Amino acid sequence: MNAIQETNFQFPGQTGFYRGKVRDVYSFPDKLVMIASDRISAFDVVLPRPIPFKGQVLNQTAEHFLRATSDIVPNWLLDVPDPNASVGLKCEPYAVEMVVRGYLAGHAWREYRAGRRILCGVALPEGLRENDRLPTPIITPSTKAHEGHDEDISREEILERGIVQERDYVQLEKYALALFARGTEMAAKQGLILVDTKYEFGNLDGKVYLIDEVHTPDSSRYFYADTYAQKQQAGESQKQLSKEFVREWLIANGFQGKTGQTVPVMSDEWVNQISKRYIELFETVTGQSFQPDLSTDPLVRIENNILGILNKM
Template identity: 40%
Template sequence: MIPRAVKETELPTLSLKGRGKVRDVYDFGDKLLIISTDRISAFDVILPDPIPDKGKVLNSLSVFWMEKTRSICSNHLISANPSSYPVECKPHAEMLAGRSMLVTKAKTFPVECVVRGYIIGSGWKDYQATGGICGISLPAGLKQAEKLPEPIFTPSTKAELGEHDENISFAKVIDLVGQEDAQWLRDKTIELYLFGSRWAEERGIIIADTKFEFGATDDERILVDECMTPDSSRFWPVEQYSTGISPPSLDKQFVRDYLETLDWNKQPPAPSLPDEITSKTRQKYLDIYRILTGSELPTS
């Protein structure tokens, strides 16, 4: 039985800090409660139809990766167990289970830290036009979806809700955050990606690209937000991988591909998703969680 989707949270006992495209954030002073809803966005527009269990996949997979990568980079995760949350959360424990995390509050860097191991999407378009991505020159003659000689850091701006991210050069990152922080962001982004891509490949999955966000506390720089999820990454089954095409994926690209077949200008309001697309998207999210973690997602 497919559970009811959580499109938006209304928790009157808690202090709402804000809503993103997917996450609702509640403020607890030096901590935040982040709830991953089942909302889905494409082309920076929130779609009207949520995907049941999507938020649980995003939250649980982020927790999985954050626990595995603490030796590479500290992160904001304090707990994903509602029983350890502040007492005000107790009335909402059932809804919070599996789709929330209590985190350390941090000042986020104004950069989307994108890393690409394969040439696809906007990177492929950039390469076709310029011979490189984000000002990084690449070998001539690469095919769509081809593996790059080594992963590259291709950052973008962090757009406000409803606006579009824009690719920027590493020099622009230095302008935004300074030399030391820029180098740290680049190095940790690539190090996290290399760990994740090795883990995934051992389980038959290619992580073509992914993006991270980082923040700073008084003491250190940390990973925040989500980590190598089907919203922030392209996951390709190795057995279906081929160059010269956009390979079949276990991520949000499936929804983007469907929307590209419609006569939609990629501005609000977004079109509704047919039940078949919603169901297949849900299954792709559940499948990638199972493959990467080795466990079924608890969906009750």
Template identity: 40%
Template structure:
């Protein structure tokens, strides 16, 4: 097998016509990979993505070929998948105001060109989910930047742009309904789409603590930070550091923070799937 790419979290190998996507225990914040791993993270991301891919297969097809036809040393954390011609747009759906969406709203009253009502605060539920795309920048080449729907149309054409928006919002809607039944709010999520055989398919991961903001529904209270069940917990920890400027190399993560981060990944997996993490 040939190593094609080593990303912040996943390593991509070519195996004939297929791709092997191997999730590591690495964790990144602000586009910086931290030197401390989170035990079981790669397996949790992979298994949770597979769970979601199965439940949303009628919304949009995905790139998965097999979760078992992989080398034994990567069992549980790797998938065999189709090669996709990735669309160079990060497709983001937001149902609640948080993170960069909150910052954009506080500055402009809009996110990615989508005007929002006055008076919203951190954690507010939006009147309806919105499509807020960004650029897709290769690792080490800067940060993704917010763009408008018109920018997406210019980049990929009106028909593809409409499909990107439709799929993103439907994935968010369906995912949110499933999560709500399990006591979890999906505040926002990012998906990646690419072409195979002329059709758009989901790639990478789906509705994981790395790609989504998960909140405990029974503790949701607009007006401040929520109890995060995702890697926002780690971002909040890093904000307390006075000697890190969010550039590489990142800081070592203390054992207690590693454990608390892992516990959140395990909790969201167990609450969503109903299965105990082994």
């Protein structure tokens, strides 16, 4: 299978290029082309081997939820010309990620377990266990780093430092919580629990837009609803759909993205297992059957499809 490690196109009218952890972003005067590669990152480090079909899963999952939430907040998406590519409006990103948590899991749990009861300025109650539902969904923002680690930050610090103006930040909070509520409803219909997720927003002509991906396995964590209560009562690990299992594997093999640590070797079997888990998430969370693109040369396919849509715009 031809996993996509990276792209290096030069399109007519292109004004810039940025390679993120997972996406390759091509800029035009008023539009962006985002190509979801098969790269996978954890602890803000890009792992050495790409995961077949991961980019297609991300791109098509994001499309599914962007279209399903466009009545809540306008979003950047204009067209999806290729399984791995989306074209949309070029917005000025806000320099924060709006992380919404409904349960005490992942990073929040690791902080709580370490004895911290204030997360991003939000007070957490005593006596919680891993994966317990929080009294109400909370927003725990993080800075958006182009390189290195995103960092936790409080609402107060965001406003104090002028990272986002208060009027806009209030709007981001409202949108984030409304999106989380819609995501929770959609997940429940598929027998899932939306545990936590992150949203990114941008501004265009004074208007807030939802940008980037939404409710994908890279940005979200899901539990299976039918076994949640039983496993929680028994103190067992939750069966989940997210890339947390990749983080757990890395931790078990001595890697957390810290200086001096080396990424463990990823076997073919492990890479294929990750691929299957991503496909499982797509089918479970969207209720759709995944149709893998088996192009012999996906880079040629992507380039031709993008050129085709650009010629129409």
